[in-house]
Amino acid sequence: MPAPTTDGSPVDQMLAILDGLIAFPSVALTPNVDLIAHVEDLLRPYCSEILLSHDETRTKANLFATIGPVVDGGIMLAGHSDVVPVDPGDWTSPPFTATRRGDRIYGRGTADMKGFLACVLALVPRWAALDLVRPVHVALTFDEEDGFHGAPILIDSLADAPRPAVAIVGEPTGLKVVGAHKGCYEYTTTVTGMNGHSSRPAEAVSAVHHATRWIAGLLGLEEELVERAPAGSRFEPMHTTTNVGVINGGLARCTVAGGCSFDWEMRPVQGSDARFVKDRIAALESGLLAEMRAVHPEAAIETEAVCEIDGLEWEESSPALDLMRSLLGGDPPVGVVAYGTEAGLYQAAGIPSVVWGPGDIAVAHRPDEFVEVSDLEVCLELLLGLGSHLTD
Ligand SMILES: [Zn+2]
Incomplete structure (x- = not known):
């Protein structure tokens, strides 16, 4: 042409x-x-x-x-x-x-x-x-x-x-x-523990249990995120939200799960909220990792960013x-x-x-x-x- x-x-x-x-x-x-x-x-x-x-x-x-x-x-x-x-x-x-x-x-x-x-x-x-x-x-x-x-x-x-x-x-x-x-930050987090028999949980590290504590920590930030919403925010809802959309982990009811991964996102209304969530999650994560590694030094929690789109x-x-x-x-x-x-x-x-x-x-x-x-x-x-x- x-x-x-x-x-x-x-x-x-x-x-x-x-x-x-x-x-x-x-x-x-x-x-x-x-x-x-x-x-x-x-x-x-x-x-x-x-x-x-x-x-x-x-x-x-x-x-x-x-x-x-x-x-x-x-x-x-x-x-x-x-x-x-x-x-x-x-x-x-x-x-x-x-x-x-x-x-x-x-x-x-x-x-x-x-x-x-x-x-x-x-x-x-x-x-x-x-x-x-x-x-x-x-x-x-x-x-x-x-x-x-x-x-x-x-x-x-x-x-x-x-x-x-x-x-x-x-x-x-x-x-x-x-x-x-809003921004759109998307992640996959993978928790690596150590499998074992569910009759002796203290000798293993459940990736599923630690993942649920991690997720509870994320979801527990909601009240603070509501409080952090800028005055007069034009968004509906007005505050930064998070969501865990997919969880995969474990093999059987009677097995301590060696692995668990989950897909989650946050939709920040301001960049400072994204930093707030990351800081709080990092603090929680280091506590969880210390517990996990006391039993199994190779335990890990790794988060891969799928995208981090600023609002x-x-x-x-x-x-x-x-x-x-x-x-x-x-x-x-x-x-x-x-x-x-x-x-x-x-x-x-x-x-x-x-x-x-x-x-x-x-x-x-x-x-x-x-x-x-x-x-x-x-x-x-x-x-x-x-x-x-x-x-x-
Ligand atoms: Zn387009």
């Missing part, structure tokens, strides 16, 4: 770009370098700099492109290149073909979030034609849908790059401004919210959502962020995912207005 230009209708160009993006089956955990190369081709004529960063296999890449001067400030438009898997049998149209029916375009990733990306790419030539004094950046990550593996690598790669002043993360919010979401913390005065107010006009309502996005990671890296994009999260991870063309048109029009924020 030729690179977009400033000639012709941006809507038609955006739709053509979306067709191209949907055709890449960029399912999380599969290579995305073909898609990134395609986006790079579209951007190349208009960018002053394009930085790629990779995972260790180099089959997956993040892209960070700068339009305009390579200086601090400016606006970062951020998204992820991957999509969730499909079961084609559940779809009424081919999932990796953008299929238009009426005002809707169907296809995996149309809402989450290639529609937003297509809008951004269609406007790049128009921003590039302006006399920008501050840049527009396009950030595109890999494997967001499987634990946000790409964004931390992208953020590390920007250590010496110009720092954007704000970020808009174009997840499908139905074009409503989202100013905060997007509410900030009463945020340059990102100010930008959205200015783009949208008036005083648009600012909401909070229950799902995680990369905005929390960017905020933690010092880039004030907001979540705003076309499409409905409710259709995003389902068969027959779609985005409405009218949503994309509104998105295009509003993003076009960014230029005036960067030319003086």
Whole structure:
């Protein structure tokens, strides 16, 4: 496909770009370098700099492109290149073909979030034609849908790059401004004890018993987490929550369990709560380990982090919210959502962020995912207005 230009209708160009993006089956955990190369081709004529960063296999890449001067400030438009898997049998149209029916375009990733990306790419030539004094950046990550593996690598790669002043993360919010979401920290903890006959429990170390004490300690933090909730927290529930979702352990009723593992999570409303939970659990764990190792020195409790996604913390005065107010006009309502996005990671890296994009999260991870063309048109029009924020 030729690179977009400033000639012709941006809507038609955006739709053509979306067709191209949907055709890449960029399912999380599969290579995305073909898609990134395609986006790079579209951007190349208009960018002053394009930085790629990779995972260790180099089959997956993040892209960070700068339009305009390579200086601090400016606006970062951020998204992820991957999509969730499909079961084609559940779809009424081919999932990796953008299929238009009426005002809707169907296809995996149309809402989450290639529609937003297509809008951004269609406007790049128009921003590039302006006399920008501050840049527009396009950030595109890999494997967001499987634990946000790409964004931390992208953020590390920007250590010496110009720092954007704000970020808009174009997840499908139905074009409503989202100013905060909880974090999502997911773990698997494995307790290793020593098996034995249940008639002589003192000569063994029950992994199941120690796991239940560990879990009771975690769940016992709830009252304090309720008390720690920030005044005026916009979340429902207002406080940080934890959950143990899966437990596996032991062999038989009459055997002291040698092993036990469990999957658990916390959804912090503030970063300090995550540290609070970790500190309290570490103290509990060292007491348990001392008891276990008195009988069996090899006893262990090990926790593997599946992901640690920072929340997007509410900030009463945020340059990102100010930008959205200015783009949208008036005083648009600012909401909070229950799902995680990369905005929390960017905020933690010092880039004030907001979540705003076309499409409905409710259709995003389902068969027959779609985005409405009218949503994309509104998105295009509003993003076009960014230029005036960067030319003086
Ligand atoms: Zn998404």
